[in-house]
Amino acid sequence: MVRFGLTVVRHGETRYNKDKILQGQGVDEPLSATGFRQADAAGLFLSSVKFTHVFSSDLLRAKQTAATILGKNKFCKDLEIKYDARLRERKYGVAEGRPLTELKAMAKAAGEQCPSFTPSGGETLDEVRERARDFFEFLCRLAVELEQKEQDMHGAASRSSGASEEHLVFPWTNHCSEAELSSGNGGASKILDANILVVSHGAYMRNWIGYFVSDLNCTLPTNLTKSQLSSVSPNTGVSHFIIKLENGNLLKPEITCVCLNQDSHLVDVGAECVAPKVF
Numbered sequence: 001m002v003r004f005g006l007t008v009v010r011h012g013e014t015r016y017n018k019d020k021i022l023q024g025q026g027v028d029e030p031l032s033a034t035g036f037r038q039a040d041a042a043g044l045f046l047s048s049v050k051f052t053h054v055f056s057s058d059l060l061r062a063k064q065t066a067a068t069i070l071g072k073n074k075f076c077k078d079l080e081i082k083y084d085a086r087l088r089e090r091k092y093g094v095a096e097g098r099p100l101t102e103l104k105a106m107a108k109a110a111g112e113q114c115p116s117f118t119p120s121g122g123e124t125l126d127e128v129r130e131r132a133r134d135f136f137e138f139l140c141r142l143a144v145e146l147e148q149k150e151q152d153m154h155g156a157a158s159r160s161s162g163a164s165e166e167h168l169v170f171p172w173t174n175h176c177s178e179a180e181l182s183s184g185n186g187g188a189s190k191i192l193d194a195n196i197l198v199v200s201h202g203a204y205m206r207n208w209i210g211y212f213v214s215d216l217n218c219t220l221p222t223n224l225t226k227s228q229l230s231s232v233s234p235n236t237g238v239s240h241f242i243i244k245l246e247n248g249n250l251l252k253p254e255i256t257c258v259c260l261n262q263d264s265h266l267v268d269v270g271a272e273c274v275a276p277k278v279f
Helices: 033-044 060-071 100-108 125-154 180-184 202-216 226-230
Strands: 001-011 054-056 081-083 194-200 239-245 253-263
Touching: 001 125, 001 202, 033 060, 054 060, 060 081, 060 194, 060 202, 125 194, 125 239, 194 202, 202 226, 202 239, 202 253, 226 253
Parallel strands: 001 194, 054 081, 054 194
Antiparallel strands: 001 239, 239 253
């Protein structure tokens, strides 16, 4: 069985986030001073997690966040960050660079509501979901290939020291139930074939998680509310998933959400931790 960890982090705040202006793909803003503090805090929160791979959107706000997080890590400072356009924010077309209130007005004029409304030149939710699906299937293939290489090198009975033990990679143990951590195995230490960090964007991440839940029947934390599930992650909010592929079957991944949009690391940063749902 192939088993890998997936940690997904939203980028830090930009001045456009603070002013509630849509960035999408066409506005490539850097992090604000607050955004860098948030990224520092996320990096400290994840500093003891031994990642095997790091992927980021190729937009500046995500790239800066990924580099900052990695710079705080005890094990992975020299790990290469791979940039992938499939992780970009939803494209908002003519609404990019405009206030969120204008997007709402456009939707109302069209007799629609956000987030399902697509402005001219923008991506539909289905198009964003297709990008997310394609990237997730790429991650699953990557994990399967790693496990196969490991078996070829060491045999099925052993794993290399590069694998990550879960009891070392959960800084969020106080924020989820014991059942989600033990995953039905009595809390015993389990081995991950890969432990992947992804840095992306709010609307994209919400769509990706929606795909996990509606299409792949992701198991959610027992204390998660519908409001929390539908909300956009706060800047540098952290979500963590465990993915199992029985017999390397890419078509039927078993996904467990350990935590969603975790933001306890932002308590002392002084930024607003509640994201609008309008995306």
